[in-house]
Amino acid sequence: MTTAATQQSAGSGLKRLVERYPFLPALAILVVLLALNGIYQPRSVSLVGITGLVKTYLALMLLAVAQTYVVFAGDIDLSAGAIVSLVNVVIIVLMEQWGGGPFMVLAAMGVGILAGFACGIINGFVVAGLRLQAIVATFATSIFFTGLALYVLPVAGMPAPAAFWRTYGGRFFEVPFVFYAVAVLATVLYLLACTRLVTRLLAVGDDAQAAFQSGLPVTAIRIRGYVLCGLFAALAAFCITGDTASGDPLVGGKMTLFSVAAVVLGGTALSGGFGTVVGSLIGALIIGLINSLVYFMGVPSQWQNLVQGVAILLALMAGVMIGRRARR
Amino acid sequence: MTGGPALAFIRQPLVVALVLILALLLLGEILSPGFASGRQILRLLIVAALLGIVAAGQNLVILGGREGIDLSVGGVVSLSALIAGNLMSGSDAGIPLAILACVATGALFGILNGLGITLLRIPPLVMTLGMLGVLQGLLVVVRQGIPSGRAAPSLSQFVTQPFLFGLPGIIWLWIAVGLLMAFLLQRTVFGHRIYAIGSNERAAFMAGVPIRTVRVSLFALSGVFAAIAGICLLGYSGSSFANVGEQYMLPSIIAVVFGGTPLAGGKGGYTGTMAGAVLLVVLQSILTTINIDESGRQMVFGATLLVLMLFYGRGRAMRA
Numbered sequence: 037m038t039t040a041a042t043q044q045s046a047g048s049g050l051k052r053l054v055e056r057y058p059f060l061p062a063l064a065i066l067v068v069l070l071a072l073n074g075i076y077q078p079r080s081v082s083l084v085g086i087t088g089l090v091k092t093y094l095a096l097m098l099l100a101v102a103q104t105y106v107v108f109a110g111d112i113d114l115s116a117g118a119i120v121s122l123v124n125v126v127i128i129v130l131m132e133q134w135g136g137g138p139f140m141v142l143a144a145m146g147v148g149i150l151a152g153f154a155c156g157i158i159n160g161f162v163v164a165g166l167r168l169q170a171i172v173a174t175f176a177t178s179i180f181f182t183g184l185a186l187y188v189l190p191v192a193g194m195p196a197p198a199a200f201w202r203t204y205g206g207r208f209f210e211v212p213f214v215f216y217a218v219a220v221l222a223t224v225l226y227l228l229a230c231t232r233l234v235t236r237l238l239a240v241g242d243d244a245q246a247a248f249q250s251g252l253p254v255t256a257i258r259i260r261g262y263v264l265c266g267l268f269a270a271l272a273a274f275c276i277t278g279d280t281a282s283g284d285p286l287v288g289g290k291m292t293l294f295s296v297a298a299v300v301l302g303g304t305a306l307s308g309g310f311g312t313v314v315g316s317l318i319g320a321l322i323i324g325l326i327n328s329l330v331y332f333m334g335v336p337s338q339w340q341n342l343v344q345g346v347a348i349l350l351a352l353m354a355g356v357m358i359g360r361r362a363r364r
Numbered sequence: 365m366t367g368g369p370a371l372a373f374i375r376q377p378l379v380v381a382l383v384l385i386l387a388l389l390l391l392g393e394i395l396s397p398g399f400a401s402g403r404q405i406l407r408l409l410i411v412a413a414l415l416g417i418v419a420a421g422q423n424l425v426i427l428g429g430r431e432g433i434d435l436s437v438g439g440v441v442s443l444s445a446l447i448a449g450n451l452m453s454g455s456d457a458g459i460p461l462a463i464l465a466c467v468a469t470g471a472l473f474g475i476l477n478g479l480g481i482t483l484l485r486i487p488p489l490v491m492t493l494g495m496l497g498v499l500q501g502l503l504v505v506v507r508q509g510i511p512s513g514r515a516a517p518s519l520s521q522f523v524t525q526p527f528l529f530g531l532p533g534i535i536w537l538w539i540a541v542g543l544l545m546a547f548l549l550q551r552t553v554f555g556h557r558i559y560a561i562g563s564n565e566r567a568a569f570m571a572g573v574p575i576r577t578v579r580v581s582l583f584a585l586s587g588v589f590a591a592i593a594g595i596c597l598l599g600y601s602g603s604s605f606a607n608v609g610e611q612y613m614l615p616s617i618i619a620v621v622f623g624g625t626p627l628a629g630g631k632g633g634y635t636g637t638m639a640g641a642v643l644l645v646v647l648q649s650i651l652t653t654i655n656i657d658e659s660g661r662q663m664v665f666g667a668t669l670l671v672l673m674l675f676y677g678r679g680r681a682m683r684a
Contacts, residue, residue: 112489114614162670166674166678167678167680167681168670168673168674168678169621169626169627169673171433171617171627172614172617172618172621172627172669172673173670173673175614175617175618175669176618176666176667176669176670176673177666177670178666179662179663179665179666179669180662180663180665180666180667180670181666182662182666183658183659183660183661183662183663183664183665183666184659184663185659186657186658186659186662187657187659187660187663190657190658190659244682245682248682254682255682293435293493293496296489296493297490297493297494297497300490306487306489306490307431307487338504338505338508339501339504339505340501340504341500341501341503341504341505342498342501342502342504342505343501344497344501345494345497345498345499345500345501345502346498346501348494348497349494349495349497349498352486352490352491352493352494353480353484353486353490353491353494356484356485356486356487356490357484357485357486360485
């Protein structure tokens with residue numbers, strides 16, 4: 037409160053910068069966390085260390101991106117993790133049935149994308165079409181999707197074909213595969229950012245009534261947000277399948293709330309209308325780095341979860357407060 | 365709404381929930397004779413009471429508006445069951461201390477939530493989500509090294525055995541909570557303030573309602589109700605195991621919504637929420653009775669929830 041006046045004069049340049057790039061505070065936290073990781077375990081910031089981090093958290097990064105598009109429009113998707121589980125078991129079972137050949141793997145992934153798309157359509161229909169409340173409606177669809185996943189593969193454990201996880205964990209021309217994946221992801225996100233859809237999602241999230249009155253098809257736009265979410269959740273499922281190399285009908289359940297946390301950490305407002313996808317990517321990495329830092333610092337194993345929980349809570353609070361100050 | 369007073373009566377959330385409960389009980393009795401027997405209904409009510417007590421706190425938080433929601437209730441239920449189990453470790457002597465410790469813990473985390481939400485203006489969803497992570501971490505710490513505790517015999521008896529007029533103590537407790545909530549919401553200044561800040565916070569502020577104090581109290585009460593439910597859950601299951609409370613997080617919100625309190629807050633009440641809790645439990649119970657796989661059960665449950673939601677608070681259509 038007392039610093040508000042001084043911030044107005046001294047920090048207005050910085051404030052404008054944060055307003056333009058809302059993910060900057062998250063980036064600062066990320067850099068600090070990277071430095072701390074490097075201090076406690078120098079190898080963690082080497083190429084091998086970073087590769088491992090990205091390999092493990094690429095799925096969460098993608099799911100955070102998925103969640104972001106929904107949050108842009110002021111909605112939320114509590115079924116995102118269940119979609120990951122469903123796509124995971126669908127591609128695992130199909131790859132098993134069709135043999136592990138390269139084309140069959142690609143075909144299975146195609147079906148996985150379709151499954152994610154279908155889940156997105158269902159979510160969009162119940163939330164935007166039927167106008168049910170997003171939190172409870174997507175919780176209901178998450179139960180439904182989990183049921184489907186259990187139908188496809190009742191118990192965890194079916195392995196992925198070697199071609200699949202070897203590719204995900206492998207290297208091409210001395211560069212780890214996951215970095216190609218990140219490059220492709222960056223390109224896709226850039227292209228998406230150039231479309232009108234993202235702007236329209238933000239417009240709906242900022243003020244749905246105003247968006248409607250200026251002629252935007254609000255319902256269709258919100259449905260498209262959920263479809264994007266389903267598609268990116270499918271991509272997240274590919275990554276988690278590559279990382280764990282097996283099928284598990286409950287693998288994504290725990291990821292849903294982390295994806296929401298990553299979005300908030302990245303400076304995106306849950307009320308909609310304001311935020312960036314880059315921030316969510318950084319938010320997911322922050323969660324990953326907090327987890328690894330707690331491990332490297334030598335926190336006794338039974339205290340690790342608590343320290344992680346407190347650190348994430350503090351980061352969430354800091355993110356919200358900095359973001360609000362920038363927007364005022 | 366078109367139609368006469370009869371239709372308006374039928375569309376009341378409480379009436380909808382009660383009709384659905386009766387219909388489901390009938391369906392259950394047809395599918396599996398004995399489903400709607402007295403003993404079975406009593407068992408369902410015990411399970412519903414556990415959910416209903418958690419939902420009481422959730423209800424208060426949601427009524428208070430400003431996107432009020434408490435995702436940390438599941439963590440508090442688990443932690444409370446664990447603390448109570450360790451303090452009792454199977455003997456009645458530990459009951460008073462256990463109740464005191466659990467209620468204090470619940471209130472503490474509720475107050476922390478409330479302070480973050482009011483003083484630092486963190487959105488409730490974010491604050492309570494972060495607090496859930498802290499609670500889950502705390503569970504690991506508390507569980508470490510100490511053998512997971514057991515319920516005191518009197519507590520188990522209170523929850524599962526007939527206590528008065530053939531009803532177990534927990535049902536009487538739930539009835540008491542219901543009466544208390546009705547009194548609180550309709551007859552006290554505090555209750556009127558909850559509706560005031562829930563429907564128009566700015567107007568309430570102008571009228572001199574201490575908004576922050578009220579909101580912090582709501583979250584504190586939510587923590588206390590979750591803690592009480594945790595103690596009862598320990599009595600129901602006999603011993604506490606990992607993350608027992610998780611199953612209450614989102615269902616407590618659904619029970620509130622099925623009870624006719626919209627997530628936007630400001631209107632609704634607890635009587636409907638009690639019916640909503642019973643409705644959820646009866647529905648789940650029917651699905652366990654009929655002979656289908658877990659996968660089919662979940663699919664039917666999810667789809668039924670969606671259909672039921674169509675009866676309640678659909679958003680308004682966009683109009684120019």
